Amino acid sequence: MASSPQKGFLRAQTIISVMRYLLASVTVTHETTSFEPCNNYTVLDNPWRSISNGYNSYCDQSVSWSGWYRLFINGLSAHIPDTCVAQYRCGTNVAMWIRGGHPTVTDGVVTRDVCGDVGSDCCYYRSSSIKVKACPGDYYVYELVNPTFCPSAYCADTGRINTSPTTVTPVTISTVSLDTTLYILYALGGLIIAVIVLLVGLIAVNQYYRKKLKTSASSEMPVNKQNKSRDEQKSNANDVEDSVYENDKSTQMKPINRPEVPKSQVHTVYGNVQPSVGQSHALYENL
Known part of the structure; x- marks a missing residue:
C-alpha cells in the first residue's frame, strides 16, 4: 500500500x-x-434564386446546409434581399428575405430574422433566424439553415441594399x-x-x-x-x-485492673504478722 x-x-x-x-x-x-467567415465560405450560384424569376417548386428545406455561403447570380455577387419580396417569386412559393437590414463591416456577425410574404403580411411566414456578416470588398456571407416550411427558398438580388457598405482595412492581428x-x-x-x-x-x-x-x-x-x-x-x-x-x-494486651485486697483480709490470712514487701507482692499476684 x-x-x-x-x-x-x-x-x-x-x-x-x-x-x-x-x-x-x-x-x-x-x-x-x-475563424473568419469572410475567407471561409461556399459559393452559392443559382440563377433561379433571382427576385426577377417567377414561381417554381424549389425548396431549401431539402438542402444540407453547412457553414457560411456567399450568393452569386451568373457570376455576379449578390445578397439576400432585406426588403419585402412578393409571394411566388425566386423560383418558389414562399420567397424568403431578411428583416432588419444588412450590417456594416464594423458590426461583425449579426443575427437576422427570415420572413416570407403571404400577400397582406410581408412577414407572415417566419423561418429560423440566420447569421450575417459584412466583409471588406462590399459583399456579404450568410450562415444558412433549413427553413421551417416548404416550398420556400432564399432569394438573391444584385441591386442595392439598405445600408451603405463601409470599406474597412482588415485588422491584422500580430x-x-x-x-x-x-x-x-x-x-x-x-x-x-x-x-x-x-x-x-x-x-x-x-x-x-x-x-x-x-x-x-x-x-x-x-x-x-x-x-x-x-x-x-x-x-x-x-x-x-x-x-x-x-x-x-x-x-x-492491656494491663489488668485487679481489685485491692483489704488489710483486714491480709490480717486474717497472716494474722497479726505484718508481711514483708516480697510476701505482699506475691500475695497480690496470686489474687
Whole structure:
C-alpha cells in the first residue's frame, strides 16, 4: 500500500494532467474563435434564386446546409434581399428575405430574422433566424439553415441594399501578441499547478506525521497502563499494611485492673504478722 506522501504526489500528477487539458482547451478555443467567415465560405450560384424569376417548386428545406455561403447570380455577387419580396417569386412559393437590414463591416456577425410574404403580411411566414456578416470588398456571407416550411427558398438580388457598405482595412492581428498571450497563459497555468502541488504535498506530509504520532501514542499506552497497575498494587499493599497495623494495635494486651485486697483480709490470712514487701507482692499476684 502506498504511503501518504506517495498518495499526495499521485493526486498532484492527476491535477497536473487536468490543468494541461484545460490549457490545451484554451488554445483550441482561441484557434476556433479566430475563424473568419469572410475567407471561409461556399459559393452559392443559382440563377433561379433571382427576385426577377417567377414561381417554381424549389425548396431549401431539402438542402444540407453547412457553414457560411456567399450568393452569386451568373457570376455576379449578390445578397439576400432585406426588403419585402412578393409571394411566388425566386423560383418558389414562399420567397424568403431578411428583416432588419444588412450590417456594416464594423458590426461583425449579426443575427437576422427570415420572413416570407403571404400577400397582406410581408412577414407572415417566419423561418429560423440566420447569421450575417459584412466583409471588406462590399459583399456579404450568410450562415444558412433549413427553413421551417416548404416550398420556400432564399432569394438573391444584385441591386442595392439598405445600408451603405463601409470599406474597412482588415485588422491584422500580430502573431507576436498572440504568442505572448499564450506564454502568459502557460506561465499562469504553471504557477497554479506549482501552488496546487505544494498544497497537496503539505497536506500529505501533515497526514503522514499525524498518523505516525497516533501510532507512537497507541504504542505507549500499554506501558502507562502497566505502570498504573503497579502503582495500584503498591497502594493496595500499603492499605493492607495499615489495616494489619491497626488490628495489632487493637489486639495489644492491656494491663489488668485487679481489685485491692483489704488489710483486714491480709490480717486474717497472716494474722497479726505484718508481711514483708516480697510476701505482699506475691500475695497480690496470686489474687
